[in-house]
Amino acid sequence: MTTLLGLALDGYGWHPSQDKHANGPLTGKYWTEQVQLAERGLLDFVTFEDSFARTPGGRLDAVLTAARVAPATTHIGLIPTAPATHNEPFHISKAIATLDIVSGGRAGWQVTIADTEEEADAFGRTKVLPLQDLLDEAADVVEVTRRLWDSWEDDAEIRDLDTGRFIDRERLHYVDFEGRFFSVKGPSITPRSPQGQSVVAALARSRPGQVFAAKNADIVFVTPHDGASAAEIPARLHNTSSHRIIKVLADLVVAFGRDDEFHSDAAIFTGSAAELADLIGQWHEWGIDGLRLRPAVNALDIPVIVDELVPLLQTHHGFRTQYEAGASETLRARFGLPTATNRYARKSA
Template sequence: MPVTTPLHLAAEIGGPHGFDPARYVALARLAESGTLDFVTLGDSFARPGLDALAVLSRVAPATERIGLVPTVTTTHTEPFHVSSAVATLDWVSRGRAGWQADVSGTGAEARLFGRRPAAPAADLWHEAAEVADVAARLWDSWEDDAEVRDVATGRFIDRDKLHYVDFQGRGFSVRGPAIVPRPPQGHPVVVIDATAEVSREAAAAHADVVLVRTDEPGKAAAVRADVRRRATAHGRDPDALRVFVALTVDLGDAESAPEPGLESGPLLAGGGSYYRGGPVDLADLITEWHQGGVVDGFHLTPIAPERDLERLVNGTATLLQHRCLLRRFYPGATLREHLGLARPANRYALVGGHA
């Protein structure tokens, strides 16, 4: 039986290092014209480049509907600062922020900070899960109506509606409350790549969108089932997870030679398995996998961002819209609404009282 759940699409707008904000704005607007759920911007301490979160804060006022998801490395960074920065992006984008949690595992990256040596991947992902946990608690540390803004009395905040989170993790502790009011979405969307077993528990416990790097439908379906099972064990509703296959795509349609080093389709910097073909073939692949119930959506990293994103939007996405698989307009304003996710309740706000 064909799947009737909505198809979700997202795209990476990174690529060759660039310092012109107009480029990122143009790519995000192009993706928005195709009603993609969100764009991502990769980041890493292992390479030079602009800070992804800051770049997307620049893109935010130049776009209207598309979600904005920077990579944020949780290793060597302060959880309180991560929470504040992502909340700020949600405010400046009016509820369209997310963040892709990632870790930093090399000795060279550790030496950039000089705080501690590199740690095993399992420890880094345990820490990443704790950062995601405390970030959500800090976002909840302000109730939605904590701001009074009463000029007559001079009261700005109802202090009874601010809460200490008193979080104690394995490697850090945070008392709170936050310094940024609760974000418009309540909790900005959390994205985690769960391809590797070591990151899967963090994804199951805290992610809203789970990425899987594979070109095999069976593997994607297996990871999806595994993450949903683990999410259930954490007391979460597995139907509130969105699982995306991550593919790096070359939509040159064999009209020219592949970029140097891409002749055999290796794993690329964008993190996805390699796909080379035309926009129509990509639409057929997406249709088959989605209608087969393998995944909820696709995250696509273009080899040549300007060329391939244009072909994705005006070719692949248009065909998917014609097949009534992809929406033609945004029904809501926030990233959570694009993904069909509810706004989380505040854990500290109780009916008829306060925590």
């Protein structure tokens, strides 16, 4: 069995009484150390959670935090959250392409929507749209972002000092998108990144969210609460994906050996690392491609994942014992996604 394993990192997982970092999630050092620990455990990826909602202690920007972490890591995938609502696809495409370049092909983007009045009031430009409108807008943002990633062909940069030509203009493309919510001409100002198309992820809690994710994302995070839903959800998503290759990962809150009292949209696991290893194996047999673990307390639960869970998965479930060497191991390759083909290159060819 080869299963995908990642972490959802959020400032809520930090507790001042249980962590040595005085300012915790408001420092670059804190995030770097969490991701370096996850990389020591050979995990596939981390996601950096974010939203436009206010939090008691404040929060850092997820994309900028991932960019801070990128030079301090080597293999692990970096997937920051950037809401599609109240955001410009031009800005998202440029930020994620930049992250992909500085990380050497390890970038992803977790797309979310902002569906509260509080988030809308923070911008003051619009009121909250109905759920389906928010999802339709997010679909357009994903489409335009993908087009902008393709707007530079792989060999668009000439860099010919003798002729003074930096770009082959024939290999730079306008995206010319006209939609219900916005229009974008393009092209991007950022060259095509190592992956071409960074991995797009989405958390799908509701049925409408699952339809959106299956049609627009490469990675779909789901929240099964029992064996029946763990077996049923992946089949439904693959049927909805219109033959697109997607990977389905289950979210699971982990509080090893503790009965922490809190509510979550995902299932909460309080057993041992050995019990979790068995659960991962069972869910994999039911069609779940991997798990994204949400530590209840980063300082308590991430070390158990790295030092206890991963060795059990290596011994009994075929989890990797080292990362692949070389620059070819992009995040797309890690997830088993096909190489991204540039839509505009096909036309020019």
